[in-house]
Amino acid sequence: MELNLIQKISVWIIPVIFAITLHEAAHGYIAKLFGDTTAWMLGRVTLNPFKHIDPVGTILVPLTILLLSKVLGGGFILFGWAKPVPVNFGALRHPKRDMLWVAAAGPAANLLMAILWALIIKLGVTLGDSYTQPMALMGAAGIFINAVLMALNLLPLPPLDGGRIAVSLLPGRYAYRFAQIEPYGFYILLALMFIGWLGLILSPLLILIIVITGAFSGLGHAEIATLIQIITN
Template sequence: MDESIARLAVIVLPVVLAITLHEAAHGYAALLKGDPTAHLAGRITANPLRHIDPLGTVIVPLLMYFVSSMAGHDGLLFGWAKPVPVNFGRLRRPKQDLFWVAAAGPAANLVMAVGWGLAMKLALSMPGHMFAEPLMLMAKAGITINLVLMVLNLLPIPPLDGGRIMVSLLPRRASMAFARIEPYGMFILIGLLVTHVLDELLTPLLVLAHALLMTVLF
């Protein structure tokens, strides 16, 4: 249990940043495109307290982490924040601007993955330093968590960001039909997770994304 708590302490910061900045990025993109809803709600901020969802940001991640740790796995940690409010009708070009608002979250995760990659390079540059190992562990967690969130959210399943990107790119009639999937999107995602199809989809994409990131940075 002590080892699980120590590992949890290392990955809490990357998880909180990955989730909260992902949501803040949606709000900032919406503001740039004409919708100040998130700005007026005080949600364009890196302050995690403004984005915490008690269930998704606290209870579910902790339960998943400790249950998987006790089962002998590495300790899974996953969750979500409160969605940033966006009034798509207030965007200057709602259909086209939806692309940028949706893509902003995964883009923020990519930027953070690069940032944690640079932190990894810093840790490698100071072998033997007392902060080198904790920084390396945190950087590895930060890279993994952000790449997982980026790739997962880019899946073309509404209400994931990838689904909304598809809505923005499809012709109007097709996009309206595709958008009707959104009420069932989470059930589809859970079904893919339970049947392990989600693992089959994500694993090669994550391996590719990680390899590309390491190639660029190292």
């Protein structure tokens, strides 16, 4: 089964928007719990995706990747970003320690969403739908985009969430030195992508996330892998 471009956009658009925007909302919510109300005061701690959508990162980049994948063939990694939620780490009650929880909230939200999408697939199949129904394919897109965003953001590279987690865990002197990488983090990420290492680095974690998703939802990871292959070809 091969999806045309319109079908691909229909399958991907809702999972992509929610995966990106709820990731950011989770950061703001946890920051508020630990004392920083910046995002809350700006109205960014909300499930309304329109508060988080970045026209380029949330819409243009994912659509461009889908278009290129259709023209050039499969094997792409779909990703994007929302408007970053502002966090004043200095306003946290224990800035260095609490940074870990604020940073981890985004990937944790992605894991939860991946499991919820898997449960939607499971429910549809239980009610008699086949694995080729639109809801199952949308669920697979939800699993995949959330797994990608979780794995990508857990890379220990500032300013990604994994980098902030590393800064929180490292002793003070080493944390300060490691944090100095942040202005160059995006360029390092691009370099890893262009030389083909990013996919190799992310693959083991992606597989682990999909296995965990299947375990919590009762959906076999083989079925998930088959669906992902359909939506990414």
